[in-house]
Amino acid sequence: MSGMRRERIACLLAAGISLAVHFAALSATIAFPRDGQKLPAIARCYILGAEEPGVTNVVVQGRNVPVHKSGGWVTMVDLTPGTNTLVAGDAQVTVTVARPPAPRPASTNSVAATPERKYEKLPYAGDKPKAPPKGRKPSEITVVIDPGHGGSDTGAMSPHGLPEKDANLRLAKDVRDELVRRGYVVVMTREDDSFPALYDRPKVAHARNADAFISIHHNAPPLDKDPRQLRYHAVYAWNDIGVRLATAINRRMAAAFGTALPNNGVIHANFAVTRNPEIPSCLIETDFITTPEGELDCWNGERRRKVAKAIADGFADWTKLSDTETTAKEKTK
Numbered sequence: 001m002s003g004m005r006r007e008r009i010a011c012l013l014a015a016g017i018s019l020a021v022h023f024a025a026l027s028a029t030i031a032f033p034r035d036g037q038k039l040p041a042i043a044r045c046y047i048l049g050a051e052e053p054g055v056t057n058v059v060v061q062g063r064n065v066p067v068h069k070s071g072g073w074v075t076m077v078d079l080t081p082g083t084n085t086l087v088a089g090d091a092q093v094t095v096t097v098a099r100p101p102a103p104r105p106a107s108t109n110s111v112a113a114t115p116e117r118k119y120e121k122l123p124y125a126g127d128k129p130k131a132p133p134k135g136r137k138p139s140e141i142t143v144v145i146d147p148g149h150g151g152s153d154t155g156a157m158s159p160h161g162l163p164e165k166d167a168n169l170r171l172a173k174d175v176r177d178e179l180v181r182r183g184y185v186v187v188m189t190r191e192d193d194s195f196p197a198l199y200d201r202p203k204v205a206h207a208r209n210a211d212a213f214i215s216i217h218h219n220a221p222p223l224d225k226d227p228r229q230l231r232y233h234a235v236y237a238w239n240d241i242g243v244r245l246a247t248a249i250n251r252r253m254a255a256a257f258g259t260a261l262p263n264n265g266v267i268h269a270n271f272a273v274t275r276n277p278e279i280p281s282c283l284i285e286t287d288f289i290t291t292p293e294g295e296l297d298c299w300n301g302e303r304r305r306k307v308a309k310a311i312a313d314g315f316a317d318w319t320k321l322s323d324t325e326t327t328a329k330e331k332t333k
């Protein structure tokens with residue numbers, strides 16, 4: 001999931017190019033050596049986050065660049081204001097990080113308007129919360145699966161350049177297949193690299209009178225966290241009916257991951273796709289795509305199908321709940 005504001009930048013670069021990047025409270029100039037300087041062709045550069053104000057993590061990708069941890073050809077470096085030099089084999093990349101000239105003045109108008117817009121009711125939504133479809137056959141139960149992002153909205157970016165939108169779509173298709181195999185009616189908000197508008201996604205659930213809405217994402221760290229370390233799974237929901245669905249799914253995901261991935265539980269979130277008064281809705285942050293290990297797991301089909309099965313198991317548990325029942329006493333933040 002990425003927020004309203006772009007906090008991460010991925011840019012395609014060729015050798016010999018100098019690029020200025022403005023990032024949060026910092027701006028960086030990244031200068032790559034010319035072709036003749038034996039620089040392994042650097043194709044991409046990612047700025048992933050900041051451990052603390054004044055320190056920015058940059059990922060530089062290229063052949064023969066020293067590896068970060070094992071099995072890759074990506075390196076991450078911590079940059080501090082001033083000139084930083086990254087040595088990559090015979091060549092080097094110079095990164096100059098500076099404080100921006102002046103902070104942008106805050107617009108009081110937009111700050112005041114934002115909370116009101118955020119809580120505006122979906123025009124097509126009623127306010128009669130749906131209960132789990134207990135007692136109905138799977139063929140009478142409709143669930144909308146929403147692969148997050150798409151098109152020009154890539155979502156988060158992995159160290160090797162796997163966009164979150166693709167990882168979301170792959171997992172969402174596995175979840176769809178698993179649910180269809182069990183007889184449920186599944187509607188996808190997208191099946192390709194298109195970008196349905198954010199507010200059109202929950203609309204699909206209303207148009208189809210769906211019983212539930214599940215958005216699938218991969219996570220990226222906030223600016224104050226080290227992007228190389230952070231990994232956990234979590235499910236986000238907005239209201240009680242969403243929390244019950246989220247809790248059922250989180251429980252099965254926690255069981256499937258075991259000790260391999262920490263569980264951050266069910267978390268309250270006011271997202272466009274979870275803020276649904278009628279249809280139980282939740283957003284799954286499967287894992288962090290921003291660590292090399294998290295990215296590797298995205299490529300692992302067997303692991304992905306295991307996660308898809310856990311999500312389908314959690315959904316199936318939820319469909320059997322009565323009006324008042326909850327699945328477990330998971331921690332709710």
Ligand SMILES: [Zn+2]
Nearest residue numbers: 001002155217
């Ligand atoms: Zn996302």
